[in-house]
Amino acid sequence: MERGTIAEQTKLTLENIARVVAHAGGKMENAVSVRVFLQPLTPETFAEMNSVYVQYWGADKPVRTTVGVQMPGIDVEIDCVVAAD
Numbered sequence: 001m002e003r004g005t006i007a008e009q010t011k012l013t014l015e016n017i018a019r020v021v022a023h024a025g026g027k028m029e030n031a032v033s034v035r036v037f038l039q040p041l042t043p044e045t046f047a048e049m050n051s052v053y054v055q056y057w058g059a060d061k062p063v064r065t066t067v068g069v070q071m072p073g074i075d076v077e078i079d080c081v082v083a084a085d
Helices: 006-023 043-056
Strands: 031-038 063-068 076-082
Touching: 006 043, 006 076, 031 043, 043 063
Parallel strands: 031 063
Antiparallel strands: 031 076
């Protein structure tokens, strides 16, 4: 498995989340809370992650917390809470 860039890891993570949400019968636009764990957390890595992140929600984005962490083997981890329809 290739590690990839922050943007590539963000896209892969959000695509996986979108698949899980859809499989459960939910919609990404019903996300109410998102936590992004980013390694390293710098203005550059935040901008790279955010350039992909904003493509997954419209004008009404969920609440987001972004924290810098140390993770072996990955640079981006995202979890989200989606309200039921």
